[in-house]
Amino acid sequence: MGVLKGMRVVEGSAFVAIPLAGMTLAQMGADVIRFDRLEGGLDHHRWPVTQDGKSLFWAGLNKGKRSIAIDMRHPRGREIITEIICAPGPDAGLFLTNLRVRGWMDHETLSTRRPDLVMVTLLGDRHGHPAVDYTVNPAVGFPDATGPEGSADPVAHVLPAWDCIAGNMAVTGLLAAERHRLRTGQGQSVEITLKDVAAAMLGNLGIIGEVAVNGVDRPKNGNALYGAYGQDFVCADGERVMVIGLTDRQWRGLVEATGSGAAIAALEAELGTSLADEGARWLHRGRITAILAPWFAANRVAEFGAAFDKAGVTWSLFRSFARALAEDPDFSPQNPIFAEIDQPGIGRYPVPGSPFAFSAAGREPPAPAPLLGQHTEEILADVAGLPSGEIARLFDEGIVKGP
Amino acid sequence: MGVLKGMRVVEGSAFVAIPLAGMTLAQMGADVIRFDRLEGGLDHHRWPVTQDGKSLFWAGLNKGKRSIAIDMRHPRGREIITEIICAPGPDAGLFLTNLRVRGWMDHETLSTRRPDLVMVTLLGDRHGHPAVDYTVNPAVGFPDATGPEGSADPVAHVLPAWDCIAGNMAVTGLLAAERHRLRTGQGQSVEITLKDVAAAMLGNLGIIGEVAVNGVDRPKNGNALYGAYGQDFVCADGERVMVIGLTDRQWRGLVEATGSGAAIAALEAELGTSLADEGARWLHRGRITAILAPWFAANRVAEFGAAFDKAGVTWSLFRSFARALAEDPDFSPQNPIFAEIDQPGIGRYPVPGSPFAFSAAGREPPAPAPLLGQHTEEILADVAGLPSGEIARLFDEGIVKGP
Numbered sequence: 144m145g146v147l148k149g150m151r152v153v154e155g156s157a158f159v160a161i162p163l164a165g166m167t168l169a170q171m172g173a174d175v176i177r178f179d180r181l182e183g184g185l186d187h188h189r190w191p192v193t194q195d196g197k198s199l200f201w202a203g204l205n206k207g208k209r210s211i212a213i214d215m216r217h218p219r220g221r222e223i224i225t226e227i228i229c230a231p232g233p234d235a236g237l238f239l240t241n242l243r244v245r246g247w248m249d250h251e252t253l254s255t256r257r258p259d260l261v262m263v264t265l266l267g268d269r270h271g272h273p274a275v276d277y278t279v280n281p282a283v284g285f286p287d288a289t290g291p292e293g294s295a296d297p298v299a300h301v302l303p304a305w306d307c308i309a310g311n312m313a314v315t316g317l318l319a320a321e322r323h324r325l326r327t328g329q330g331q332s333v334e335i336t337l338k339d340v341a342a343a344m345l346g347n348l349g350i351i352g353e354v355a356v357n358g359v360d361r362p363k364n365g366n367a368l369y370g371a372y373g374q375d376f377v378c379a380d381g382e383r384v385m386v387i388g389l390t391d392r393q394w395r396g397l398v399e400a401t402g403s404g405a406a407i408a409a410l411e412a413e414l415g416t417s418l419a420d421e422g423a424r425w426l427h428r429g430r431i432t433a434i435l436a437p438w439f440a441a442n443r444v445a446e447f448g449a450a451f452d453k454a455g456v457t458w459s460l461f462r463s464f465a466r467a468l469a470e471d472p473d474f475s476p477q478n479p480i481f482a483e484i485d486q487p488g489i490g491r492y493p494v495p496g497s498p499f500a501f502s503a504a505g506r507e508p509p510a511p512a513p514l515l516g517q518h519t520e521e522i523l524a525d526v527a528g529l530p531s532g533e534i535a536r537l538f539d540e541g542i543v544k545g546p
Numbered sequence: 547m548g549v550l551k552g553m554r555v556v557e558g559s560a561f562v563a564i565p566l567a568g569m570t571l572a573q574m575g576a577d578v579i580r581f582d583r584l585e586g587g588l589d590h591h592r593w594p595v596t597q598d599g600k601s602l603f604w605a606g607l608n609k610g611k612r613s614i615a616i617d618m619r620h621p622r623g624r625e626i627i628t629e630i631i632c633a634p635g636p637d638a639g640l641f642l643t644n645l646r647v648r649g650w651m652d653h654e655t656l657s658t659r660r661p662d663l664v665m666v667t668l669l670g671d672r673h674g675h676p677a678v679d680y681t682v683n684p685a686v687g688f689p690d691a692t693g694p695e696g697s698a699d700p701v702a703h704v705l706p707a708w709d710c711i712a713g714n715m716a717v718t719g720l721l722a723a724e725r726h727r728l729r730t731g732q733g734q735s736v737e738i739t740l741k742d743v744a745a746a747m748l749g750n751l752g753i754i755g756e757v758a759v760n761g762v763d764r765p766k767n768g769n770a771l772y773g774a775y776g777q778d779f780v781c782a783d784g785e786r787v788m789v790i791g792l793t794d795r796q797w798r799g800l801v802e803a804t805g806s807g808a809a810i811a812a813l814e815a816e817l818g819t820s821l822a823d824e825g826a827r828w829l830h831r832g833r834i835t836a837i838l839a840p841w842f843a844a845n846r847v848a849e850f851g852a853a854f855d856k857a858g859v860t861w862s863l864f865r866s867f868a869r870a871l872a873e874d875p876d877f878s879p880q881n882p883i884f885a886e887i888d889q890p891g892i893g894r895y896p897v898p899g900s901p902f903a904f905s906a907a908g909r910e911p912p913a914p915a916p917l918l919g920q921h922t923e924e925i926l927a928d929v930a931g932l933p934s935g936e937i938a939r940l941f942d943e944g945i946v947k948g949p
Contacts, residue, residue, distance in 0.1 A: 146726045163750060167715075171722055185793050190773025190828060191756040191764075199755030200773075206750075250905075269881060272855060273796070277771050278862035281778075281788045282874070286769070287866040289704045290693060297778070297786065297864045299769040301692045304707035307747060311714035312570075316902055318721035319574055323549045323906060325728065331906035342877050343898035344710060346884075347566060347609075350867050351877065352602030353594040355895035360868035361594075366689070366702040368680050370593025370603075375684075375700070383700060385684045390588050393676070425593060452675060459681035461700045463690040464753050465763035471685070474745050474754065478672060481749075492758035495746035499719055502653075503726060503734035 145172015146504035151235040151526075152317070153178065153228045154208070155248065157185040159276070159303050160265050160337070161241040162204035163310030168317070169207035170497035172507060176522055177208045178224055180215055181544045183515045197488050205512040206494065211523070212516030212544040220542050221247045226527045229257035236330065237321060239313055241265040250332035259330035261320040263313050268338040276303040276337070283341045284350075292365045309340045372397075372424035374432050375461065376439035384444060386435075387457035391419060397435075400447070400454045406434045468493075479506060486511045514546035548575015549907035554638040554929075555720070556581065556631045557611070558651065560588040562679070562706050563668050563740070564644040565607040566713030571720070572610035573900035575910060579925055580611045581627055583618055584947045586918045600891050608915040609897065614926070615919030615947040623945050624650045629930045632660035639733065640724060642716055644668040653735035662733035664723040666716050671741040679706040679740070686744045687753075695768045712743045775800075775827035777835050778864065779842035787847065789838075790860040794822055800838075803850070803857045809837045871896075882909060889914045917949035 150173040154165035162177070169175040179187070189200040211227070214220040225247065228238045236257045243266060246252060250262045267274030277299065280286060286297035316333040324330055345351050353359050366375040372388035388394035398407050407418060410430055416423045424431060444460065451458050468474045475493055476482050484494045496509035523534045523543065537543045553576040557568035565580070572578040582590070592603040614630070617623040628650065631641045639660045646669060649655060653665045670677030680702065683689060689700035719736040727733055748754050756762050769778040775791035791797035801810050810821060813833055819826045827834060847863065854861050871877045878896055879885050887897045899912035926937045926946065940946045 146722045159751070166750065167718065188824060189752075190825060191752045191760065191762070192773075192825065193755075193759055196825075199752035199759060201752075203750045203752040203755060267860075269876065273858060273860040274862070275790055275792065275860060277776050277790055277792075278788050278860055281786075281864040282862040282870065284865060284867035284870045285703075285705050286864055290701050291699070296694070297769065298693050298701055299778070299788070300688075300703050300705065300707070301767075301772070302688050302703065302707055302747070303751070304703070304705055304710065307707065307711045308714055311711055311718060312901070314718045315570065315574075315714060315721065316904070318718065318725065319549045319902075320904060320906070322721065322725065322728075323904075325725075327906075329906050331904055333905070334903040335901050338876060339881070339883050339901040342881065343883060343901045344705070345867065345870075345877065346896070346898035347569065347606045348562070348706070349592075349594045349602035349604075349606040351871060351897070352596075352606060352889075352892065352895055354868045354871050356596055356602060356893055357594065359594070360866050364704075366700070369704070370595075373680050375702070383684075385681050385702070387678055387680055389678065389680075421591060422593060422595065422599075455676060457670075457676040457678060457681055459677070459685040461684040461689055462687060463763050464687035464748065465757045467685065467687045467748075468754060468757050473672065473741060474748065478742070478745065480742050480746060486755075489755065490759055492755055493749070494754070495749035498715070498738050498742040498746045499722075500737040501719070501723060501726075501734055502736070503723070503730075503732050 144505050145170070145507050146501045148172040149234045150174065150237065151176070151232060152237045152239060155238070155240040155242050157241065158189070159204065159306035160310035161239050161313060162186070163307060164239050164313035164317070165208060166204055166206055167311065167314050167497070170507065171499065172504070175208045176211060176227060176518070176526065177205060178211045178213055178227065179515060181212050183212070187515065193489055199489065202486050202489055202512040207510035208513055209518035209522060210513035210515055211519045213519070214542050217542050219537070223523070223527055224248070225253065225256060227522065228253055229260060230526050236260045237317055238262040239317060254330060257330070259324055259328060261317060261324060261330050261333070263316045263320070263333040265309055265313055266334065266336045268336050274336070274338050276306045279305050279338050279341045282338065283345055288361050288363055290363050290365070292363050294363055305337055305341050308344070309335060309337050312340060367428055370425050371421035372428055372431055374428065374435070376436060378439050378444050379441055380443040380445065382444045383461040384439065385459050385461065388424060389421070393457050394418070394424065396454050396456045400451050400456050401435055401438045403434055403438065407431070410434065482509050484509055484511055487514055516544045517546040519543050519545050547908060548573070548910050549904045551575040552637045553577065553640065554579070554635060555640045555642060558641070558643040558645050560644065561592070562607065562709035563713035564642050564716060565589070566710060567642050567716035567720070568611055569607055569609055570714065570717050570900070573910065574902065575907070578611040579614060579630060579929065580608060581614045581616055581630065582918060584615050586615070590918065596892055602892065605889050605892055605915040610913035611916055612921035612925060613916035613918055614922045616922070617945045620945050622940070626926070626930055627651070628656065628659060630925065631656055632663060633929050639663045640720055641665045642720060657733060660733070662727055662731060664720060664727060664733050664736070666719045666723070666736045668712055668716055669737060669739045671739050677739070677741050679709045682708050682741050682744045685741065686748055691764050691766055693766050693768070695766050697766055708740055708744050711747070712738060712740050715743060770831055773828050774824035775831055775834055777831065777838070779839060781842045781847055782844055783846040783848065785847045786864040787842065788862050788864065791827060792824070796860050797821070797827065799857050799859045803854050803859050804838055804841045806837055806841065810834070813837065885912050887912055887914055890917055919947045920949040922946050922948050
């Protein structure tokens with residue numbers, strides 16, 4: 144009983160952002176139909192894959208959707224997709240895509256069939272050039288500001304953050320436009336580009352101002368928290384931890400928990416400045432780190448971790464993906480957002496559902512991703528409204544495919 | 547005239563995620579009221595700051611909102627905030643927060659005043675522990691998988707990606723719950739935690755499956771595109787570029803544009819495998835890079851850039867923030883999402899509006915962030931509905947403050 148129960152969304156997509164958008168809606172209860180060409184979309188074999196080549200990536204980003212496989216080079220295939228996108232229903236006529244197809248699948252054409260269609264399109268950049276997370280990120284400047292202080296080598300991020308942000312924005316765009324339609328009856332086209340999402344965020348985070356107003360091109364600052372205090376330390380047991388002194392309370396907690404009050408007071412006296420000021424902590428972070436490093440080098444996480452938690456220190460271990468999964472119950476069914484489910488063709492493993500807790504809608508357990516074409520027949524019947532004889536012919540002629 | 551025109555959202559927040567959520571709504575036309583204590587919230591001086599200490603960060607994340615400054619240690623201050631959050635109106639009663647305040651500001655208490663209140667709360671983790679982007683990221687494993695191949699040092703990201711994702715999810719949660727309220731009359735509490743957002747994404751991207759099904763703990767892969775082909779190269783002019791061969795088309799474009807067809811065919815013959823397979827490109831990326839590196843080392847971006855664009859190669863320069871701003875019109879008012887605006891107390895610089903293009907709603911030009919308390923008086927009058935005499939007394943008694 145998801146909060147979006149009754150809504151139907153059609154998705155023509157590949158890779159991260161739009162599949163994530165569709166999945167986010169599906170995990171809130173919407174009926175999300177992803178259509179793909181007969182051999183699967185461009186992401187059908189995206190790594191990571193299992194030993195026999197099944198995509199864990201695809202399984203991860205398409206959970207809870209219905210899948211139809213159809214030949215869109217065939218006019219009848221295109222016609223059927225058009226019918227599915229434009230199928231009637233007050234909570235339907237919602238289309239998400241990152242496939243720029245001029246002609247039969249553009250907003251102008253589709254909206255002749257359903258004038259109140261809401262279509263959300265994610266593009267690479269505003270010039271029509273291709274762009275992916277891996278190219279947008281170097282273009283906006285983050286790799287040059289990432290990594291060890293003084294290093295000249297850019298470091299690209301591993302999380303496809305722009306895709307994840309843009310995918311969530313696509314959900315926002317769809318819900319906002321659907322809200323507008325509920326009030327006015329009017330559909331519309333909603334467009335965003337991956338590069339504009341990144342460019343806007345650069346401004347939102349103050350980085351454009353830092354360049355334009357301060358004339359500062361932010362250098363690499365290692366793993367330090369920018370603008371206040373936060374640093375990684377290696378402990379006596381070889382563990383590495385991140386500790387945070389962003390707010391005044393966090394800073395005081397960190398100083399107290401490490402018994403560094405006297406040393407910090409002496410530093411403040413020497414500098415003639417109060418480290419209660421976050422900017423002063425940033426400017427003198429090297430001196431602070433020199434005080435704290437011997438403490439962490441002499442102490443073990445097993446000894447101080449519980450005390451840090453009790454004192455409300457904001458901190459974390461660094462750990463690999465595998466270790467996080469092995470050690471942290473937040474990645475297991477002990478966390479209510481997770482369940483062990485059987486993913487057809489892959490096996491049983493812990494799978495996340497929606498991280499949202501809607502008090503009025505309850506929590507839907509995670510659903511597996513469909514097999515490619517798993518719902519072809521039922522979608523042709525219940526959404527496109529085709530009679531069974533015609534559906535059989537479409538299968539026979541190879542225009543559509545089942546799982 | 548934004549697509550959310552008429553909606554009113556109240557925001558009690560600090561730092562990135564919830565301020566970003568409120569701003570996203572404001573930039574779509576909602577009336578977003580951010581309330582803060584008299585001296586400003588925890589992020590009021592967040593770096594980057596100007597030479598005289600004005601926060602470019604705060605200005606970046608609060609654009610287009612109204613601001614009220616109020617003493618919430620005072621019972622009358624708390625009462626007024628309650629009135630503002632629960633003020634009548636079918637498109638009001640929407641509250642976004644990352645401040646966990648038990649008692650007067652929790653959902654249970656507020657909803658006694660407005661039973662159909664929609665309240666979206668972002669928390670650190672599900673156990674009630676504090677967590678910020680800087681701690682969630684090492685906890686889930688990305689820094690251990692980031693940076694040069696073979697390095698043992700974790701590299702934290704600089705973009706607060708989890709905050710940016712969670713902030714956009716808060717918007718989704720609010721719009722979905724408001725949609726539910728429009729249909730049922732029912733309000734609700736919507737909760738997400740920063741750590742659950744990250745944990746779910748780890749699963750969504752297939753990384754949990756990679757560990758649990760394949761038993762693989764992904765190592766650092768430098769700047770390589772994971773699972774297919776994509777690599778950074780240094781060119782004859784010293785420029786560094788990222789080139790992508792993720793899809794078959796991108797791969798063929800890259801091979802053709804660099805004239806590497808014969809060398810790649812020879813490599814395929816030697817390996818006895820087709821590099822048309824994305825997994826083969828990944829497994830043999832070192833050999834591919836050895837073929838392409840001399841080409842880039844011998845060529846200048848000025849010479850091949852236009853040809854790459856013409857051939858539809860997916861590629862990008864690496865550049866610093868300052869260089870991106872100096873060279874790329876996408877970060878300037880040549881891009882319709884940007885305008886030069888006067889930010890009171892800071893000055894004039896290029897500021898992004900919403901990256902969305904809603905065809906039925908037009909594009910709102912970027913608005914500056916308010917000064918702290920800039921709208922205190924008008925909010926007390928038009929939202930809390932207080933008579934002017936009482937407003938004057940609140941100012942006199944120091945319970946509220948203007949700019």
